[in-house]
Amino acid sequence: MPRVTGTKKAILEAALQLAATKGITGTTMDEVAELAGVAKGSVYYNFTNKDQLFEELMEQGVGALAEVLREARSGLHGWSAIEALVDTLLGRIQENSALAKLMAAEMFRTDRAWQKTLFALRHEALGEFAAAIAESAPAAKNNGTSELMASSVFGAVLMGGLEWLVFEPERSREEVAATILQALGGQLRPA
Amino acid sequence: MPRVTGTKKAILEAALQLAATKGITGTTMDEVAELAGVAKGSVYYNFTNKDQLFEELMEQGVGALAEVLREARSGLHGWSAIEALVDTLLGRIQENSALAKLMAAEMFRTDRAWQKTLFALRHEALGEFAAAIAESAPAAKNNGTSELMASSVFGAVLMGGLEWLVFEPERSREEVAATILQALGGQLRPA
DNA sequence: GTCTATATTCTGATAGAC
DNA sequence: GTCTATCAGAATATAGAC
Numbered sequence: 001m002p003r004v005t006g007t008k009k010a011i012l013e014a015a016l017q018l019a020a021t022k023g024i025t026g027t028t029m030d031e032v033a034e035l036a037g038v039a040k041g042s043v044y045y046n047f048t049n050k051d052q053l054f055e056e057l058m059e060q061g062v063g064a065l066a067e068v069l070r071e072a073r074s075g076l077h078g079w080s081a082i083e084a085l086v087d088t089l090l091g092r093i094q095e096n097s098a099l100a101k102l103m104a105a106e107m108f109r110t111d112r113a114w115q116k117t118l119f120a121l122r123h124e125a126l127g128e129f130a131a132a133i134a135e136s137a138p139a140a141k142n143n144g145t146s147e148l149m150a151s152s153v154f155g156a157v158l159m160g161g162l163e164w165l166v167f168e169p170e171r172s173r174e175e176v177a178a179t180i181l182q183a184l185g186g187q188l189r190p191a
Numbered sequence: 192m193p194r195v196t197g198t199k200k201a202i203l204e205a206a207l208q209l210a211a212t213k214g215i216t217g218t219t220m221d222e223v224a225e226l227a228g229v230a231k232g233s234v235y236y237n238f239t240n241k242d243q244l245f246e247e248l249m250e251q252g253v254g255a256l257a258e259v260l261r262e263a264r265s266g267l268h269g270w271s272a273i274e275a276l277v278d279t280l281l282g283r284i285q286e287n288s289a290l291a292k293l294m295a296a297e298m299f300r301t302d303r304a305w306q307k308t309l310f311a312l313r314h315e316a317l318g319e320f321a322a323a324i325a326e327s328a329p330a331a332k333n334n335g336t337s338e339l340m341a342s343s344v345f346g347a348v349l350m351g352g353l354e355w356l357v358f359e360p361e362r363s364r365e366e367v368a369a370t371i372l373q374a375l376g377g378q379l380r381p382a
Numbered sequence: 383g384t385c386t387a388t389a390t391t392c393t394g395a396t397a398g399a400c
Numbered sequence: 401g402t403c404t405a406t407c408a409g410a411a412t413a414t415a416g417a418c
Contacts (some may be wrong), residue, residue, distance in 0.1 A: 007401080019300045025216040028393060039403045044395065046401095077263040079380045081362015108353045111212050136379050145370045148359060152351035152374045159346020162299045171339070172225055179336040183343045188327050189270045219411060229383080230385045235413065237383095 004060070008046045010036040012057050020098030023105060024054050054158035058106065061099040062121040065092055069128040079185075081132035086157050086184070087177050093161035094173060100165075104158055126150045156180060195251070199237045201227040203248050211289030214296060216244050246305035248323060249297065252290040253312040256283055260319040270376075277348050277375070278368050283358035284352035291356075294348055317341045347371060 004012060014036035018027040029050055033040040047053040065158070073081050074087035093100040107122065129150035134141035140149050160180045164171055184190075195203060204228035209218040220241055224231040238244040263279035264272050268320045284291040297303070298313065320341035325332035329339050355362055373379075 004232070023214060023216055023296075025214055025302065026302075029395080030393075031365075040394090041396085041404075042402050050394065082379055101299050104299060105214075107350075108295060108357050109212070109214065109293050110357065111217075133374075133379060136381070137373065139375065139378070140370070143366075145366070148351060148367065148370050149363070149374045149379075151354035152206055152347040152371050153379075155342040155350020156347040156374075159298075159349065160339060160343035163342035166299055166301065167337060175334075175336070176339065178279060178337050179331070180332065180343050182328065183324075183340045185380045187330070188273055188324060188340075188344075189376040190327070220413085221411075231412095232386075232414090233384050239410070 007036075007038055007042060011038065011046055011053070012044055012060070015053055015057055016061070016098050016102070019054070019057075020101045023079065024102070051113040055117060055148070058102070058114065058118050059121065061096070062103065062125060065089075066121055066125040067093060069125055073128050075133055076132075078132075081134060082129075082153070082184070083181060085129055085132055086181055089154070089157045090161050090173065090177050090180070093158065093163065097162070097165045098103075100158060101164060103160065112146070126134045126154060129153050153184060156184060198227075198229055198233060202234055202237055203230065206244055206248055207289050207293070210245070210248075211292045215293070222228070241380070242304040245261065246308060249293070249305065249309055252287070252327065253309065253316060256280075256290075257281060257296055257312055257316040260316055264319050264323055267323075269323075269327045272373070273320075273327060273344070274372060276320055276323055277344070280345070280348045281352050281364065281368050281371065284349065285356065288353070288356045291349060291353060295353060300371070306368070317345060320344050344375060345374060 004054070011032060015027065015032045018031055029040055029043055032053075033043045033063075036043070043053070047056065054181060068088060069085055072084045075109040076084050106118070109115070112118070126147060132147050133153070134146040137146075140146045157180055160176065160183075164176045202223060206223045208220065209222055209226060219232055220231055223244075224234045227234070234244070238247065247282040259279060260276055261273045267275050297309070300306070303309070317338060318341075324340050324344070325337040328337075328340070329335045348371055351367065351374075355367045
């Protein structure tokens with residue numbers, strides 16, 4: 001994947017920022033062009049149509065996330081791997097909250113043109129969590145619930161992270177990471 | 192809150208089903224009218240405009256959820272209360288997956304006309320989780336992270352529940368509830 | 383209360399000059 | 401590669417008959 005620069009990059013960035021607050025359907029190509037500082041014709045020169053623009057956006061974003069998670073887990077095992085994944089995911093949510101909002105909104109949509117592409121990348125990103133969970137909780141591995149549990153853990157970090165950034169931004173990242181890990185680490189259940 | 196019946200009810204139900212798959216912005220008033228089996232004029236007779244229709248929809252849905260959670264927790268404490276809340280929320284997600292999808296998509300939008308209304312109800316629903324968590328994890332209560340932890344737990348159930356309904360519908364509800372509770376109950380962390 | 387018909391605005395997309 | 405101008409269709413909302 002060659003890195004995107006120049007006009008194309010500006011358009012993708014503008015589209016991401018707009019879609020994070022207004023949603024994809026609520027974002028118009030006119031707005032994208034204006035925020036990117038180019039004419040609408042240039043948007044259509046770089047992307048076939050609106051669907052293709054947002055497909056490429058999601059593909060790049062989720063693809064990069066999956067790669068970062070893979071690196072974060074490499075060499076680690078069990079609870080340490082889960083800690084690293086949670087911390088890394090939270091970091092990505094902080095640095096790219098626009099993409100996080102977009103993912104939360106799009107993750108369970110089943111009517112998109114790019115559904116298949118997104119599903120594959122989603123599966124890849126969740127797979128990192130599932131693998132770490134299978135190591136840490138053998139019971140989950142045996143009855144095949146690793147992926148389901150991975151979704152729960154991912155959801156905990158995503159919702160917790162967005163709660164932080166949107167409603168309690170005064171907290172430190174360390175505090176938020178620790179809080180989420182406590183919720184997942186059995187602190188809720190008495191010994 | 193008087194229960195809504197007849198035409199108004201049909202319109203709200205149609206709007207919910209459509210918005211669950213196409214999103215609110217992607218749902219047109221023509222489609223709502225058609226699915227509800229009424230003319231568009233009747234939609235505008237019952238609701239001032241599109242925003243007001245969906246505000247009422249979200250208000251009813253999230254309000255009912257908050258009430259159900261309150262009942263589920265009453266009389267219970269500590270981990271038992273959390274178990275009951277998780278199980279009840281999962282049940283609501285199963286029975287009303289359309290609303291669950293809508294909530295996931297709308298929860299962190301900050302540009303909606305009805306943002307304030309939704310925020311208050313969201314806070315109310317999360318408050319049930321936060322209260323149970325404050326009892327169960329005194330540390331969270333002391334440093335004021337109960338609400339943040341509540342968001343994480345809510346996110347775990349919501350994402351886990353939707354993963355189940357959208358991607359692994361062959362599983363039983365009991366199995367899903369147990370899996371999510373394991374993730375939250377410290378099964379991931381070695382003793 | 384419900385309908386049909388219509389006004390008006392918005393939006394995705396294209397054509398063609400530079 | 402980028403721009404301006406423009407079209408065709410869609411979407412919100414209203415008016416007025418029944």
